[in-house]
Amino acid sequence: MAQSGPDPIVITAEGLPETSGSAAYGAVSIGRERILQTPGTRFEYLLGDVAGLQQFRRSDSRSANPTAQGLNARSLGGNASTRTLVLLDGVPITDPFFGYVPFSQLVPDTLQEVRVTRGGGSGAFGAGALAGTVELESAPPGALPPLSARAAYGSRDSRQAAAVLSGKLGSGAASAFASYDGGDGFFTAPADQRGPADVPAAYESVAAGIRGGAPLGASSALSVSARLFRDDRTLRFGGADSRSEGEDVSLRVTRQAPWAVDALAYVQRRGFSNRVISSSNFNLVLDQRSTPSTGYGGKIEIRPPVGPAAVLRLGADIRGASGELYEDAYSAATGARTEARNGGGRNLSGGLFAEGDLTAGDVTLTAGLRGDLWRIKNGFYTARSPQGVTVEDARYPDRSGEELTARAGIRWAPNPALALRAAAYTGYRLPTLNELYRPFVVFPVVTQANADLDTERLRGGEVGLDAAPLPGVRLTATVFWNELRDAIANVTVAENLRQRRNVDAIEAKGAELGLSAEVGVFDLRASYAYSDARVRGTGAAAALDGFRPSQSPAHSLSATLGAEPRQGARLSATLRHVGAQFEDDRQENRLPPATTVDLFAAWPLGQGVSLVGRAENLLDETIITRDTGEAIDLGTPRTLWLGLRYSG
Template identity: 50%
Template sequence: MLTKSPLSLVLAVSAFSVSVPVLAQGQDADASDDDEVIIVTALPPPPAAGAYGGTIVDRSAISDTASGRLEEALARVPGFQQFRRSDSRSANVSAQGISLRAIGGNAASRTLLLLDGVPQADAFFGFIPFSLLPADSIASARVTKGSGIGPFGAGAVAGVIELSAVAPAERPAFSLSATGGSQDARMLALSAAFPLGQGHVAVDLNHEAGDGFMTTPVSQRVAATVPARYRGDSLTLSAHVPVSDGVDLLPRVAMFRDDRTLRFAGADNGAEGVDASLRLLARGRWQLEALTWLQARDFSSIVVSATSFRPTLNQRATPTTGWGGKIELRPPVGPGRLVRFGADVRGADGYAAEDVLAASGVRTLSRRAGGQSLLAGAFVEGDLVLGALAVTGGGRIDHWRLDSGYAQEVRPDGTFQADSRFAGRRGTIASGRGAIAWTLASGLRVRASGYTGFRLPTLNELYRGFTVFPVTTRANAALSPERLRGWESGFEWSPSDALRFGVTAFDNRLGDAIANVTIGNNLRQRRNVQAIRARGVEATLHVEHGPVSIDGGWAWSHSRVRIAQGDVSALPLDGLRPAQSPAHSGSLSIAWSTGGWRAQIGIRHVGAQFEDDRNSDILPAATTVDALVRVPIRQGLTLSLRGENLFDEKVVTRNAAGSIDLGTPRTLWLALRWALD
């Protein structure tokens, strides 16, 4: 359960956020119905942002996926990966870290994911709660690889993904979608938006559940093997409130619960949380964005033995509070120019409480581990556009602190078996980035950029160990922040709106990379290795011809672990591929759209990768084919037929010394959606 004090605080913020539109009602009672209303939900993008080569995933690409999930849409971006190949229906909730460019798989995200400027990663583990981010509510995603640090702060060592929610005023007045699929899967989404005073309010309710599929191969199933059942629920309240001319307030409250069963009966894990945020935008001569947020989350998990098939560990609670704020100012400096500066702060406070169980179910040991982290930084960025030339650059300085770290083991009689207290640590890190782009008359744009960044280890990595049978991984309270430096160059050729082609070459080095290093038989520890170096090439293609469109992307990387000669225990890793990092990945989508009709087929390939740091357990390459057909029945009512993994490709998502988990098999869906404007 969520701890009482964070939850009470969040609910207080929630009550305030929901009440704001009511307080704003009637503030412009004399305004004419003919007055133009400008809906602003974000400050304009910097004029030279394209010099960093970001990829835009639009609303149709997000909504038109076979699974109906946001993570599938992001997976089409070359170089995007989750820690495991399984999605949020069959993965352990705490393993949903995201990364880019094969910089090394990690259950804690090396890519910063923002929703309207608010970090979404769990403050204790670093995973992304995708059940809190239904695809229908997302308007677009901008993916900036490598160079994402800028004004976004720590955590963007592999890049940043900026999600923009659909504004309340841009939603239909009412929409309802009901979806049924294989394995008794069902999805229900209800959305309503309505004006309130001079503002708008939106409500989103989402439910999904299913009996799940067998993640265990037939040859490894036992009596205790069960399908990967899942259930997720979320409720989101958002609003747009014009406070005065040119000033807008955007409150948001979201609540979710996510439950899953993995591999064996009783092996349940789940997360729940309440998030609240408040954003102020001013678009006068001086532009301003002020943002504050609060996150109250919890996670629980039961580990079942793969030999006795009885619970061996009950991670009963992981209550965590995350909070933060940001302010950004943009003074008037003239057309084609932009200066922005500001500051941000982020904090986390949480612990994991778990019980070790005997075969009889009796508690033999209790563990508790956690701590606090704090990040505070200031940044300045500048953009200059002179005709065909665009130049941008900036820097930031961050101060970090780790405090109150501890790890305890308590016997059933209340005496301590271990009681470790870790000294607080702190430091200051400077980082920066810069880019230049030149656009030719032929539609060819060439660009280059360089950047640095860092990521602070999560509370989970620092203080809490874990076991995925038969391997135990120890925590490490001495972990240092990861530091990245890199460069990239590329070109985009777009002679018309119907054709875009781009290629990017990159070279990134992640120093002090945090890895799970083997230190004994079935024993690992989180450690800083000297570096992970990832070099590679990415390519994208978009073609339109009448009603037909083609979108494709490919990523190739040469990613290797580098170990200092004095690091004897980790030396065997030198020159090996980082775990969970494929050399090749790509996707191709072909669609036909006209008059509300749409037919689409998608192909996605993920190259071979390794499960472990020693490159001994391989996850073979896999290619899956998806399809979608959408048919308009009448105004506002559509029917969709969707199919995932149509050829039932076997996708290995875990291989621990031959103990295998599989990904989503062939899954068919039928969906009805009704929208009333």
């Protein structure tokens, strides 16, 4: 989006453009205006615009344990790992060890577009796209204003600030950003369950980064991106502190014509620590003092010239993750250290992919094929007594395999007001290092790791339509069926004991509806998702057969009504509803539905300055995020914000 300031700069080293075949998969796009105008102040709130796309738990990234920030769709849940492929400027950003999405490093002010495609994926890095793909595209440095900044103050001493600088740099352009978010937080336990150790869920996060690009001749360009973040949270009890942090660097070279090329390489360093406090006597029971991990990878994609009506994508990619945990266990009764644990390993996958699109009149055909090799290696887990005596010393055999996945779609648009589409796809996902090697406790339940976990495999299909029955009105509808075989779930094996295991399958079928409309100064954007997801289980998982996966609601809805009463002004109200879901795999602890109302208002004051107000959970709905039968955790209560924003 062009802004006032210097003359526009040629966009350098952005990814290759989307192809016409992507329309066959019914992608949903969220533009920059909506990104900057959401009532929610955390990035994951924006993703709630796409109904059915959600984190593992209802908590946001101020009060959730970061490792629970898995992102899924279509109720293909059951544990906290991410089954969507999340890309930032083409780079996979999920944590290399845990598989969660580091929302704290995502600063909305820097983004141009968010594109969500539900269903299995292919193409570059497509090996992890089971429930869908979320593509985050940064605003090109040359398309940003020279300076944009915001600051706000909210309930419970909450503070936010962010700034983005952008401008020419030699023959190219560069941008830099920094953000801060912190507050005293709220009590996550209901008043009648609080004890002397309960404290508000205080939080503080910082993020910063630079991004720049320069031309390498008439049709080629180079870009470099570097980002860092740190996120500190307190989870219910005094001393129950967690920290996640990381640094990401990527390098990208693109060529536009005649042989289009996109080459990308990245490396990520991440860290995590967490202290678990007993809910009975408030002693430290687990100190996850360090979990260092590294992610790395790259891709090369070539698009040879095949004519104006066709696109051919050929390429290869590789992804690696290595990491290990260092943690100490303590007796809840005495506070004495009982065990020192260390475990970890390495995952590696790489593949070749080919995708092609062909447009013939009002019909678009698309198809893609991936062949992957993967390896799980160097897995180990050790436990030692306080005296240094080895209690457990496991060395797991290396494993490897191959996967062939594909997708295909067709879209027929007989006139500008109607398009019909259909798609089918397969996919797979390797278990994360966390699932393979790290046990954990959410008191009083212990969940064991499982180094023998198999890969998850998806197959599915959908049909849909896109319609524009009236000027300014757009309707979408999709009916889908997905089957996730060998789904990894936390399976109850004894009282207060679970283990990560492959269940036979999770089968999900349902429908997704979308509506957008503009009438005068008013606009409406709505999304609804229904998913009937059921576990198929035999053997140890037979008790789960026919149950819904945990943390998987059947119904979800998001609707935003907005207005622009004058140039630069914006008023909107957002209604969100999430249906009932179950905390556990055996459907013993039900989490009731939750409906929230949020408000956003921006009013120009002149000279590029606007007054901005936000209201999160205006009606103060009680949102239950966890219920073990003995303890309840709550989500964000009513939170009011007032601030200023500058762009110029």
